[in-house]
Amino acid sequence: MASYIEMPKLSDTMTEGTVVKWHKGVGDKVGVGEVIAEIETDKAVMELEAFDEGVLGQIYVGEGAKAKIGEQLAVLVGKGETVPPKNGQAAAPEKSLQTVPKDTFRTPSKELAPAPDGRVKASPLAKKIAVAKGLSLANLKGTGPGGRIIARDVESTVAPAPAQAPKIPQVPQTEASRRIPLSGMRKIIADRLLASKTQIPHFYLNIEVDSGELLRLRAQINEQLEKDGRGKVTINDFILKAAVEAAVKVPRVNASFAGDAVVEYADVHLSVAVALDEGLVTPVIRQAQKKSLREISEAVKDLAARARTKKLKPEEYQGGTITVSNLGSYGIESFSAVINPPQAVILAVGAIVKKPVVNACDEIVPAHRLAIGLSADHRVVDGAIGAQYLAELRRLIENPVLMLI
Secondary structure, three states, rough: OOOOEOOOOOOOOOOEEEOOOOEEEEOHHHHHOOEEEEHHHHHEEEEOOOOOOEEEEEOOOOOOOEOOOOEEEEEEEOOOEEEOOOOHHHOOOOOOOOOOOOOOOHHHHHHHOOOOOOOEEEHHHHHHHHHHHHOOOOOOOOOOOHOOHHHHHHHHOOOOOOOOOOOOOOOOOOOOOOOOOOHHHHHHHHHHHHHHHOOEEEEEEEEEEEHHHHHHHHHHHHHHHOOOOOOOOOHHHHHHHHHHHEEEHHHHOEEEEEEEEEEOOOOOOOEEOEOOOEEEEOOOOOHHOOOHHHHHHHHHHHHHHHHHHOOHHEEEEOOOEEEEOOOHOOOOOOOOOOOOOEEEEEEEEEEEEEEEEOOOOOOOEEEEEEEEEEEEEOOOOHHHHHHHHHHHHHHHHOHHHHHHO
């Protein structure tokens, strides 16, 4: 019996997805659990696995095309079974088999029927690129199956110069300019950050803490871990642990604005910002207040590695209650972060800098200092609450042994 493959909801804010790549072609066998396509969501590019087995009989949504949640992307059929139309209606499919042979499977390249006169055969992605470059597909020669125009045919074509100057102001162009279409993730990031900055009343608090003791303790711990053949802990691991412990002490920061109430969460679900080529994702360490420094260290390494290889599950980057963004490894000394809705606070952590400071004896001495910024939703957190949270954070970082008790 035919089984439709639908666009899944892969994140809490996702309304549509883009088919980045099909790993299976029309006529290919598909087994349960096999990766059949890559889908770009508002968060990342995710692998789409098959929940049924069969033969890929028809592809309704081609590479580069978008589809709403629940929209049919393709259909799996059994041997000898006629391929049904999309939604029970006749439609112009991206690729299709009329009937799946009982003894053999055809390849996609043999299934492309000639296009009617005057109609240009081109993939959705090729059409999209052509629009972005201002190209006409009519005079392009396709190198795809059956002479179909595919993405590389359009990418290798130089766009013609405009006949006259545009009538409206345009972004300045140079010979080195290139236009980069927004990915689904980039569009959602743009929408969410705009909403965050325009709808959430941000305020900012900043502190500078003495990180000398933290550096000494980390060196001692890592020396022993290295002898035991175990992975080392990072400065960021300590900061994450401190952020969680401080949130337990000052629970109002671990909250969200709910219109007619403020919701304080029982657990600290820690979101950790991870930079990808496509944008930023924030995988979540669940119930971080119950985890040791070592467990937090192992969890963040695992989540970050799978985020960079696009192996995160939707539930692993949803539902965070507080976020930490660390740009210290990039040499950034201090910055202000944008709140990650619906959370109420985000910590911005810079690099540890060695600088001269005045000690308690009024002596100028060298010290290691760490700048930390707090961005807070003023509807949830007042300045005094934010200050209490940062004071607790300072106490833990300057006395890191407390995080090991």
